Amino acid sequence: SLLLTLTLIPVLASLILKPKEERDTLLVRWIKRGYLPLLAWSLINKKTVVVSAIVLLVASLALFPLLGKEFMPTLQEGSIMWRVTSIPSTSLEQSIEISKKIETALAKFPEVETTLAMIGRAEKGETADVNYMEIYTGLKPRDEWTRSIEDLADAMREELEKTVPTSVIAFTQPIQMRVEELISGVRATLAAKLYGEDLAELDRLSNEIKNAIANVPGVSDLSLEANIGKPQIRIKVDRESLARYGLNADDVLTVVRTGIGNQPVSTLIDGVKRFDITARLNDASKASVEAIRNIPLRSASGAIVSLAQVAKITTAEGYSFVRREQLQRYAVIQM
Structure with a gap:
């Protein structure tokens, strides 16, 4: 088939396929009247055409910073x-x-x-x-x-x-x-990120920035990330009271971690499966701040003391999360 394509088919095509007269449409003839003289002039004045094209290219690049840019249009x-x-x-x-x-x-x-x-x-x-x-x-x-x-x-x-x-x-x-x-x-x-170490200072400055941005025309949905206001129970041990009862801070932390925080105390192995065994207080013993105050501890002498006797228990509002980027804390003003 390749041999026939290279030998016979070209001969048959020249005998059978007769060329037809090519005629331009009215629109093409009208365009050629202006295009052909311009093409002839351009071929004669090559340097002028090339220099003009370069000047126009540089001029268009100079306008690039003035154009709007967006990664993904809305x-x-x-x-x-x-x-x-x-x-x-x-x-x-x-x-x-x-x-x-x-x-x-x-x-x-x-x-x-x-x-x-x-x-x-x-x-x-x-x-x-x-x-x-x-x-x-x-x-x-x-x-x-x-x-x-x-x-x-x-x-x-x-x-x-x-x-x-x-x-x-x-x-x-x-x-x-x-x-x-x-x-x-x-x-x-849009978002503005404010970096710093002190969370309270970040909150103060981000609020000031938010108030300043609020005056900018066209800004909408302006807000700060609500990261403060999470209710917390804070337990701060009293070392003098601990020493008086023959206890140490680790005793208190163990009770808090295990009784309230569900810390595993052992592991159950069933073939290749492992299950954590946790020991924790019943719900009534941690249902309120007052109940937590009354959590019992055994002193070195065997006496029973309440958690409130060896620690200061308070409620406060804390941070629900802390944002970090490159190991630095930051706050976000979003709009």
Whole structure:
């Protein structure tokens, strides 16, 4: 077949296939009247053409800094994702109640088709506490909307802020939110990171920065990450009292870790399987601060003393999490 292709077929093609007269269309003839003289002039004046092209290229590069740049343009995804952050002390049951209120409020809008609340995190998802939730809002087809996505989002945000005034509400879209997290590690379109060592100083300065940014025109959904306000019980041992009863700090810490914190005390081995054995206090012994104060300890002499006799037990608000980047603490102002 290769031999025939190289020998016979070209001969047959020259005998059978007769060339036809090529005729340009009216449009092509009109274009050639201007193009051919310009092409002839360009071939004669090659240096002028090349220099002009280089000048235009450099001029276009000079305009590049003035052009808008964006890693991923904002898409009209046809759905909305609401980021809702409550105070850190919010329990799972309270978050569920908040999500129900939000879903009820969103259902009032005729453009809304479905809503789905996601609280906390999935088993293999990114870290998130139960006070944070994402509300997916599926919208009807675009031709059934009565307003633009921006106007709809503003109206929804206003309604949600009335429904849950203690929560921080932020608007985004599902794909947009994940891309923003991949770029900056923050659930926001823009974020300012403030680095430092002292957490209290970071809180003070981040609040000042937030107040300054609030005056910038066009800024919306401005908020700080709510990382303080987590209820804590603090147990500080009194070393003088410990010495009086013949105890040491490790005795107190062992009772706290084991009785309250579920520290394993042994391991059960079943073939290749291992199961931790934990010893802990019953629920009544740690149901309240007063119950924790009365946790018994045995002194060196065999006497029973309460935890409150050898330690100072107080309640306070602490940090639910501390953000770090490159081993440095930082606070986030997001918008």
